[in-house]
Amino acid sequence: MGIFIQILLVLLTLLGVGIIVYTRNIVHAAYALCLALVGIAGIYVILMSELLAVVQIMLYAGGVVILLAFGVMMTNRLRGDKVISGSNNALIGAIISLSLFSALAYLISNANFRTANIDHNDQIREIGISFLTEHIVAFELIAFVLLVALVGAAYLAKMAGDE
Amino acid sequence: MNEEHLTYYLYFAAFLFSSGVFVVLTKRSAIFVLIGVELMLNGANLVLASFSQYDHDMKGQIFAIFAIVITVCEVSIALAILLNIYRKTRVSNLDELREVGN
Amino acid sequence: MISFVFYLAFLLIFVVFAVYAERKTAAFIQNRLGPMEVGPKGILQTIADLLKMLQKEDIRADAVDLIPFLVAPFIVFAAVFTGYSVLPINEVVGGSGISAGVFFLLAVVSLDVLGILMAGWASNNKYSLYGAMRSVAQIVSYEVPLGISVLCVVIISGTLDLSQMSANQSHGLLSWHIVNHPVLIIPFIIFFIASLAESNRTPFDLPESESELIGGYSTEYSGFRWGMFMLAEYGMMLLLSILGAVMFFGGWSSPIDDFGTGPIWGSIWLLSKALILIFVQMWVRWTLPRLRVDQLMSLSWKYLTPLSIVMLFICALWKLWIIS
Known part of the structure; x- marks a missing residue:
């Protein structure tokens, strides 16, 4: 199943x-x-x-x-x-992307990954805690990037609307 | 999930990435290129998520969430720029855009 | 599985009664009688309408984009109905045990916008496209205050899981969220206004305003597919009303402690609270006039969104100082 x-x-x-x-x-x-x-x-x-x-x-x-x-x-x-x-140029594009895929597939098949059995319960609480403790710098930077994108998109839309 | 399934998902993510590269390289319209960039980013996120299932701290998942948020910002700004270019020049074909402009 | 069958059956039966209730409510507010011919006091009117709609021809114009045109109503209904999967029924049968309960509901409900866009574009008709664009702009704008007011409740209750949220409010009337934490009254009003806008009801029904756009994005549809759009609208109304009942008014717990407990009473309480909220929605529909599109957008972005952000801050302060 x-x-x-x-x-x-x-x-x-x-x-x-x-x-x-x-x-x-x-x-x-x-x-x-x-x-x-x-x-x-x-x-x-x-x-x-x-x-x-x-x-x-x-x-x-x-x-x-x-x-x-x-x-x-x-x-x-x-x-x-x-x-x-x-x-x-669909043919050249296909050749480039196929060669990229074969390079990646070669790397994956030659790698040796170790796996482990982790029990994941209550993920959201742990992710929330780690956002505010371990990854807080990235979290604040993301908020800043979102703010800049919001202001930028609003300004660009206004510029277009002034035509 | 054992190691075999992990490599299958990695092959799938590599396939997503290379089909994104194909779409970016061959399609003419600007918005189609954005769709290809989305596919590439999703391939990378799939690699991050498939490794995060073996991590107790789920760092791969957190990284992928940040990547999605940044992608959303980038797509919205890119679309705003494309709409501006379209309104000024009435052209949305990336080949012709090379000749228009200063 | 039980919750899927229960909510599907309840939604279908509810739509039959809700259409009759809406016409009667409209009639009494407008000082007339409403349907009285078919059956005693007009009870069988909806069944007659349903039979008429089901046997109508499925018209497909030549110039439509065929696959998106045919698939769009089902996408809208599927997106709305998937949201029902996390709603609890009573204390024994909860919804699906996703750890991101309410968040999943909000995410999936934002997918019905795609179905509306598909319907509008594939109809190859100027009025459909205008109706679809207005509807998409309205739904996307009102998702922001909806999400932030849900976030206020999540901060105060401390969990995203709706069954757990209902269980937290099961000590009588005084433990309901809106009574125990009065700071949630304004988020409830914001949630109610946003839920009217999400289901395209008046005063926000510019997308399907019958006097301007004929039918909006559902103009080219006939028969069963048009019925799917109406089913999706009533489904969204019921979904957001049950969500409001669970988040603010105690879910499946009874107002009097120890009186009506047990599984059957639990589902009766939950559905009664949701039906009272739906009656208020119908009442608002026939009382208020329709908002213009710029008034609608400015209401969402200039008034509701800043107000909900301020209430988020106040709810966080409440949680920090009063509760702990």
Whole structure:
């Protein structure tokens, strides 16, 4: 039962990635990205990272995909034909990415990983405590980066609206 | 989860990363390139998460959460910039953008 | 599994009665009688409407983008219904034991925006796209005060798990969160206003305003798929009402200590509190006029979000000084 769910999630994500690589319609690619992201969130749950899975659904699938879809729809202004995107040099791109994948696969197959059996209960409490004790500098910096991004995006939107 | 399953997930993450590279290299529209960057970042996060299941402190998961937050900031700013460029030049095709501009 | 079957059955039966209750409430507020013909006092009206809707032809225009058009209503309903998985029923049957209970609910509910966007774009129709854009902007803007007011309750109760939150409030009326910690009254009002906006109800129903946009993003849909959109709207109303009952009004615990305890009484209390909140939502719908889109956005970003951040700070102070 467990292995069946893992294979199902991996196939779902592969379907999403396949649609992104194959389609020429940007809106369909954004929908397929959402499918791939939800599949990856399911894989995170199997890898016992529950908080990461929920953050992935909330931020990526619920935020970034909406943003992308809005972006596509705004740049096309109700005209349906401009949503198609062509592709350049597909053969050279395929060769480069296949060679990258084979290099990574060679490294993975030659590595020797040690595993251990850790019991994960009550993850959220421990992650919250470690955010405020061990990783507090990164936490505060992230808050600052979010603030800068918020102000920057608002300013850029205002600049566009002044046209 | 034993060591075999770990390597399968690492192969899967490498596949996600390389298909992200393929999308970035070949597609013409700027927003498609952003989608490819998202795929690459998800591949990297998957590697982090698959190693964090053997860590008592879950450092991999925390790192991946920070990476997701930074990605969200980057995508929103990138989209705002793309919308600005589109409004000024009516072009959203990355090849033609090279010729437009000062 | 029990919770899935229970909530699915309850949602379907609830929609049948809720449509009748809404029409009768609207009628009495507007000083008329409402449906009276079909069945005694018009009780069978919804069943007649349901039969009519189910046997209507599923119209598909030629120029629509076929797969997103067909799939969109089901995505909206699936996203709303997945949120029901973490709600408890009574003290014996809790929801799913996810450690990130409420957080998961908020994350999944933000996925229904994608279904609305798919419906609007795939309809290939200017009015659908305007309705979809307005609805997406409204839902995304009101998720911020909704999430922050939920965070206020989570700070005070100390747990994200909804069954545990209900169990913390099970010592009678005085242990309910809104009575025991009066600082939660304003977050409750913010939560209520945001829940009206999340389900596209008046005064926030600009996306489906019948006088301006015909039907908004559901214009091109007919028959069962249109019914799915309405089912998703009532489902979201019920979901946020049950969430409000669990977080603020004690969940499945009875107001009088020791009177109505036990599993059956527990679910009766929970559903009664949720139904009272739904009645208030219907009452608000037929009393207040609709907000314009710029008033709607400025209400969310200029008033509700700063107010909820201030209340977050006050709730954190309350937890620090009064509780410990």
